[in-house]
Amino acid sequence: MLIAVSVACGWIAWSGHVLALPVAVLFPALWEMSPSRLTAVLVSAGYFLAASRGLPQGVANFYAADLWPGLLLWVAASLSFAGVHAALWKGQPKGQVSGKGRPGMGRAARYLAAGMLMGVPPLGITGWAHPLIATGVLFPGWGWWGLGAMTAGLAMMTSRYWPAAAIVLGGFWLWSAATWTSPNLLEGWKGVDLEQGEKLGRNGSLDYHRDLIATVLVAASVKTRFIVLPESALGFWTPTVARLWQQGLRGSELTVITGAAVLDASGYDNVIVGISADRARVLYSERMPVPVSMWQPWRAWTGQGGGARANFFGNPVVEVDGGRIAPLICYEQLILWPVLQSMLHSPTAIVATGNGWWTEGTSIVAIQKASVIAWAKLFGLPVATAFNT
Structure with missing residues (x-):
């Protein structure tokens, strides 16, 4: 179920509709809920592969070749994203009930570290589908304060308080969608x-x-x-x-x-x-x-x-x-x-x-x-x- 929802999350968020971008904020919660490192790999890969699904066809068009080169590049590019998130994932201590007494700060720090690694070179070279890109939809006009708010929100999505964080971010999303206007064109x-x-x-x-x-x-x-x-x-x-x-x-x-x-x-x-x-x-x-x-x-x-x-x-x-x-x-x-x-x-x-x-x-x-x-x-x-x- 986590993998299926992660694939849907990547597919919808990166469909080319700007107001759909905030769906990407669900990914940190799905990553955090993974019961094993293997599941974390599959959740991360599912999100990334769905988000970048146009790559195989694009590469085939570019090289006037069949889909195989594009498929290989598509899978290879997903390895850095899935690998980073798998390496920084940490399971629950033995005997601990999911959602109870989680080390929230540690989990949030690990997710933010993964986000940072996928945002700057060298891993950031293939850092597509980064949830921070959705900040402008949730917090239009907030500038750097908006990035700070979004970073805090993504961190909260990895804690046991993720439902509250999702509700708050969802409220900003609905308000933004209701009042949305296109950016101004550059005069002249x-x-x-x-x-x-x-x-x-x-x-x-x-x-x-x-x-x-x-x-x-x-x-x-x-x-x-x-x-x-x-x-x-x-x-x-x-x-x-x-x-x-x-x-x-x-x-x-x-x-x-x-x-x-x-x-x-x-x-x-x-x-x-x-x-x-x-x-x-x-x-x-x-x-x-x-x-x-x-x-x-x-x-x-x-x-x-x-x-x-x-x-x-x-x-x-x-x-x-x-x-x-x-x-x-x-x-x-x-x-x-x-x-x-x-x-x-x-x-x-x-x-x-x-x-x-x-x-x-x-x-x-x-x-x-x-x-x-x-x-x-x-x-x-x-x-x-x-x-x-």
């Missing part, structure tokens, strides 16, 4: 979603770039000063591409914020660039590219080179037009530390981009968008997004 900014599939950024022709420039100019309105395009929209970032875009924007006041790749002999950086008629520059290098498909550190270890570089704790905020934006590219929207690191620098907005063509048939892009909305609501920040599907 407009995100442009594209539907170019895997072709996006892979065609470096003049016609491709001219068509994209035309799309930008058509999308702009009188009040629009910034246009956001998806991850990888420009393909490789070169001086020629920069000049072409600057010429295309001549005569307008627009600045285009878009994705590209900066290539060198050892690999590439997945970046966000800013382009206006009089300036073109790299604004941000992705801190955590998608593991395996983009970030392949073993290539450097074996002297092969190639793959995307992970900048881990680099450039958490970017100065744009006197404001500080928190940039989040694709995979960074699914994990914890890039967002929290950016929030430590008091940004004035969130700008999120993604290239989700490979997620067709899954809810991955919807989960990314739900996560961005939850963070924006928690810290009361406006948001601009652009995704390619």
Whole structure:
């Protein structure tokens, strides 16, 4: 029963609907109720596998292969989550009745340690489906106080007082759902979603770039000063591409914020660039590219080179037009530390981009968008997004 409920918890919470995210707060209670370490492993694995169920299909789409590589990666990625929670699980002392005199502080500390380990590198690299992401739904506008309240609530869910904690958190959830509004859009900014599939950024022709420039100019309105395009929209970032875009924007006041790749002999950086008629520059290098498909550190270890570089704790905020934006590219929207690191620098907005063509048939892009909305609501920040599907 615990395993079945854990699977349902992961499935519902990470369905791509932002108001469903708080279902994830049930996981700590299910983990704590496990009567054995094996059950704790299965409860943890069930939650994680259900939450990340889109991965096998996504990997199959990305590599144009069958489901087996995706299934292997899916299971392998679950091992760190299940392993950490199994290692930190502790059973009841012999002769003790479940729910009576539990060492609540010790159990809570163990769960919080597991949450911390899955929130920061190295284990946090695959720290998807973290219950803390739901904080923005339960405590919108509370900022860091909300994170503190959520952390306390998750800790309480591992104690014998979990029913009371569940009722309190459920009350916040109902109140939030009844009064829910979408995050404010970033004033003067407009995100442009594209539907170019895997072709996006892979065609470096003049016609491709001219068509994209035309799309930008058509999308702009009188009040629009910034246009956001998806991850990888420009393909490789070169001086020629920069000049072409600057010429295309001549005569307008627009600045285009878009994705590209900066290539060198050892690999590439997945970046966000800013382009206006009089300036073109790299604004941000992705801190955590998608593991395996983009970030392949073993290539450097074996002297092969190639793959995307992970900048881990680099450039958490970017100065744009006197404001500080928190940039989040694709995979960074699914994990914890890039967002929290950016929030430590008091940004004035969130700008999120993604290239989700490979997620067709899954809810991955919807989960990314739900996560961005939850963070924006928690810290009361406006948001601009652009995704390619």
